[in-house]
Amino acid sequence: MSTHTTDQLPVVIVGAGPVGLAAAAHLVGRGIEPLVLEAGPSAGTAVRDWSHVRLFSPWTELVDPAAEKLLAPTGWVRPDGAAYPTGGDWAELYLQPLADVLGDRIRYGARVTGVARAGRDRIVDSGRDEQPFTVHIEPADGREERLTARAVVDASGTWAVPGPMGADGLPALGERVAAEHISYRVPNLKDPAVRARYAGKRTAVVGSGASAFTALAQLADLAKEETGTHAVWILRRGITGSTYGGGEADQLPARGALGLRAKAAVEDGHASAATGFRTESVERAGDRLVLVAEDGRRLDPVDEVIVLTGFRPDLSFLSEVRLGLDERLQAPTALAPLIDPNAHSCGTVYPHGVNELSHPEKDVYLVGMKSYGRAPTFLAMTGYEQVRSVAAAIAGDREAAERVELTLPETGVCGGAGLFDDPDAAQSGEGGGCCAAPTTLRIGIGAPASAGGC
Structure with missing residues (x-):
């Protein structure tokens, strides 16, 4: 397949969560067609699972700029920037409207079961980078399907793989039976x-x-x-x-x-x-x-x-592409030292992009919480910066890809596991971002059970 033909293929995004949808918005803004594959029945399926939990981040830190640009012509108005939404608010007031704008660029009930180079398993070098990707999916009806893509952006998160009870990182004896x-x-x-x-x-x-x-x-x-x-x-x-x-x-x-x-x-x-x-x-x-x-x-x-011992990435469907992952965190090797929870809280992780997210396999990117592997310190705004950079790289705009366009508040902006249910308390500014200077309390991703190991 020629390079010209490959460039006409869509960029497959795995996951219609906050970062996956933001990636699609950035690609659309650059004239590149995305195809978002979501295993669940709606946008923000994982977020809806913790709809009862209030985020530590206010609305000003939860809306991606490219997404807001797509939403603006529809009459969408960002909710009060000082308010702290619940997961349910985030899904209904932002993620679903964004998904509606993206329309048939999103396929629901499409679980990705494998990603590979067309005609090349992970061993083969010859002509590898010139080949498009094949993405195997299992639709809701159970019939396997194969799609072709110019690049793959995996924003599937870690919600589906919670950490087990066993202290050695494996299920305790009898855990599955009970x-x-x-x-x-x-x-x-x-x-x-x-x-x-x-x-x-x-x-x-x-x-x-x-x-x-x-x-x-x-x-x-x-x-x-x-x-x-x-x-x-x-x-x-x-x-x-x-x-x-x-x-x-x-x-x-x-x-x-x-x-x-x-x-x-x-x-x-x-x-x-x-x-x-x-x-x-x-x-x-x-x-x-x-x-x-x-x-x-x-x-x-x-x-x-x-x-509640944290989450970990599902790497099973990426077994035929060449990933460079840190042996401890299962995060990209260049990113891992920057997010190591032994040394960092989310307030001390600086914005990063394509250079830290690249792998030996060209045009494959793990973004969002998935990029952090087992580290529990992910920032919502950092995910948006990641996909801005990745979209620029896919478009061939290396200068924009390597440019940092995000300045984080000192306190950080994790969308973490807020307990407070009183909207008035949230409005009063008592919510805040979740991470300031490093402490032994590591509040992580935009999900309630993200609190690392114990």
Whole structure:
């Protein structure tokens, strides 16, 4: 296939979330046709899963400039820039209108199962860069289909692959068998069915980040109303002065308040902490579960377990393209040192683009949360800058691709796991961005259960 013909092919974008839709908007702005493949039934499928959680980022930091330009002719007006939306607000008031403008450039119910160079597996060098990509999808009707693309932008995120309970990064023994009693998401206790699942029950919460704080605080509130409700907080490390974040001294009151709510849950007796507990197995005790640590400790039986140990990328459908990934974070090798959670919070990650996102395989890019691998410190605005740069590179505008067009506030702009449900509190400025100077509290991506390992 000639280069000229290849250039007429669409750029396939995997995922119709915030960053995937922004990538499509940037490509459209450059006269390049995108094709967005979304496994779910609507725009922002993952965001809708945490629709009950309020973001730490205000609207001013959640709308991509190229997307807003596409939306403007429709009469769309950005919501109050100082307001802090819930995930549901973000999806309904921004993502879905943007998807509607993109129209048939988006295919829903199209799960990507493989990406490769046409006629070349990952071993073959000859003529590789001149070949287009083949993208294998499985539509909702189950019949496999093969598309051809000039480039592939993977914005599929990490929401579909939550971290397991096992301290070694693999499911604990018995974890899969006990799946009906284990959740990997912050529960929406406003939902009567979900509330009934935890009311009057003893629930283990595994995790040490913002999502765990959120779950603990919610369960503590439930315990005040429903007798017998109790949380057991499972921490792989001990409790120190920094376990709960900055507290009242935190530069961002909402973040500090979140940690203080978790601390109060323990001090008020609504939660107990099991520290230095690295889960090895899950055993049955009738209808209840017993968690067993590597050192042999056994907890009293619990009814439910909420595992909030971060997320990881699904790389299975990219096995035939040549990716350069850091061996620890599973992020692009040039990006990994900049986002290492051992050294950075999201407020200390500077904007980056095509140079940090490139792989040995030309014209394949992992963007958005997917680009961060297992690091939990992603910024919404950083994702928009990523796809602006990538779109410029695909268009052949190297100067624009390498130019930084984003200045981040000192506090950062993660779209993280906000606990506060009171819109008035959010409007008052108590939400803020989620990351200031580095602390042991790492609040990450625009999803509620993004709080890294414990």
